[in-house]
Amino acid sequence: MTSSKRPNAGTKGVARPEREAQILAAACRAFGERGYAATSVADVAEAAGISKPLIYNYFGSKDGLHVACVRHASAELTAEIERTAHTETTGLARAVITLDGMFRRLADEPWLWQVVQDPTAPDSAMRQEIETDERRVLAFAREAVTELMVGSGDTDPVDVDLMLAVWESVFRTLVSWWVDHPGETPEQMTHRCLRLIAAASTSATGG
Template sequence: MTSATTRPPRPNAGTKGVARPEREAQIIEAGCRLFGEHGYLATSVADVADAAGISKPLIYNYFGSKDGLHVACVKHASAVLVSEIERTAALGAVGFARAVVTLDGMFRLLEPRPWLWRVVFDATAPREGEAQTWLAEHERRIMDFGREGVAELMHLAGNDDPLDIDAMRAAWESIFRALVNWWLDHPGESPEEMTHRCLRLFRTVFGELDLSGTALT
């Protein structure tokens, strides 16, 4: 009979009384922050262990390697971003209203955890492997939402040309990323201030916007 002192740990057991799923979430949160703030290349397993207040062997036990931990962080961060885009898409705004609502939602999401964006768009991360496969799938989902929103905007303007829509989608994707990156590089700017800045920029280029159905002005 196995004694209490020699009984093997349960598969879902954590450390120091913390359940394994909770401990994994803690490690992923610390990993996302460090990978996001310093990049994949400049972040070590030891750094993440120190930030999470655990040992390096525990990370290897849970995730197998630095790459395994990075994949878990990429999955978490990309899923959070996609979930937010899905949420704002479901609000029913169309045209420029949808564009501004989407940006506003992303700013508010990222304000307490800006590193999530950096994890997904980390130029130092490996270009191949499971993390990139996961990102490609999430990017496809984001592009589908972007294409849908752009198609609505172009239709309202009387343009249903497929190539025009695809070209505008590519332009919108670049603008969206550029505005989020600019905001992250200016941490003193609140989400509300950045949303109104986007409104001013869009109005400067496109004139008065129809924002009916939203709380934005």
């Protein structure tokens, strides 16, 4: 007697890729909202509506599941930054577009940001999984900062390095603040950033 179950099926007839995506979505949210240390495989299983053994079967361990989540979240955020980097905007306009794109990408899944920023996550796994994506993001940031500095007449490489460090800090701070204030829509946050930039520019020029 032959089985009618599909070769690539998971539990109860659900295809394995679909089941893995379901588990990954639940795990990303759990790790993002609760943190790695406070999240158990049982928490993820309950959120996904499946059994713990199925998670172990697909991902091997809590660490294996977490690494998959970090890889997914990092890739998603990097892809968004890469998308806005190709809009051909420069200067402060590029900075605003980058922030706006990130706010909109995270609007429905703010926990993706928290997954890659989790202070309770194992450092070794975190660093290994996002190192390549971080280098890509840094390259885009350096390109944008260099364009901004050159456009203002400053070609000092040390100034560029310093501005890059400032931009990284400002970007992380703004996105983290927004994630911690869910009442702010992406549009509201983008306008808030524009007001901050305008205020800083006015103060710097004494206007």
